[in-house]
Amino acid sequence: MAAGNRICVGAIAGAFGVKGEVRLKSFCARPEDIAGYAPLYTEDGSRSFTVRLTRPVNGGLGARLSGISTREDAEALRGVSLWADRGLLPSLPDDEFYHADLIGLEVVDPGGVVLGRVRAVQNFGAGDILEVFAPGRRSTLMLPFTRAVVPTVDLAAGRIVADPPEEVE
Incomplete structure (x- = not known):
């Protein structure tokens, strides 16, 4: 799917814990909604992840991403933006814009x-x-x-x- 058909919904702020959990910064109006827009993609679309939220953490949400099982894997994703297919996102009122x-x-x-x-x-x-x-x-x-x-x-x-x-x- 073309990048123009995706919207940035969050970013990975770093690793959390030792078993591959990430600290997720959600750009959604309700931060926990980010998990419902999965699969989430890297900006270039080369990787995709399912998301399972684990707990609120300082500065975001704790989450498990598919394919990420070690702290090193999670830390390597620090700063990566996460994109959702536009069709999965809610329609906005006339005076709101992505x-x-x-x-x-x-x-x-x-x-x-x-x-x-x-x-x-x-x-x-x-x-x-x-x-x-x-x-x-x-x-x-x-x-x-x-x-x-x-x-x-x-x-x-x-x-x-x-x-x-x-x-x-």
């Missing part, structure tokens, strides 16, 4: 002037921020992903209309 759908979209101001393209969606604890890159610009534009700043997301047209506050321009 980050993967926003990355790469063109961003224009209300007058149609191109501001750049979404390079990433960040969240430093105060809500989502669109990181917008434009060639020739010295730094990326960081736009709060709020209705006031981003009134329109048109996935079909591949475009976002943003009205950046003066202090971020």
Whole structure:
């Protein structure tokens, strides 16, 4: 299945214990839902895992992944992102989006002037921020992903209309 048909739902934060358990960081609204989207794939799709959650742990969830039986196997997966088939994920309301759908979209101001393209969606604890890159610009534009700043997301047209506050321009 093509990478575009998968959504990143979590990442492996490291090993937990000595018998191959991993510390799993879930990006799901309800962290425990990640197990229901298995099989989970590495970003390149070269490996897949079934997931059995074992317990809550500091910074995430303890989990057993198929094919991982030693601490060394688990530690080797540290930092690996886990992807689920889009068809297994719930549909979102009209005003919610998967980050993967926003990355790469063109961003224009209300007058149609191109501001750049979404390079990433960040969240430093105060809500989502669109990181917008434009060639020739010295730094990326960081736009709060709020209705006031981003009134329109048109996935079909591949475009976002943003009205950046003066202090971020």
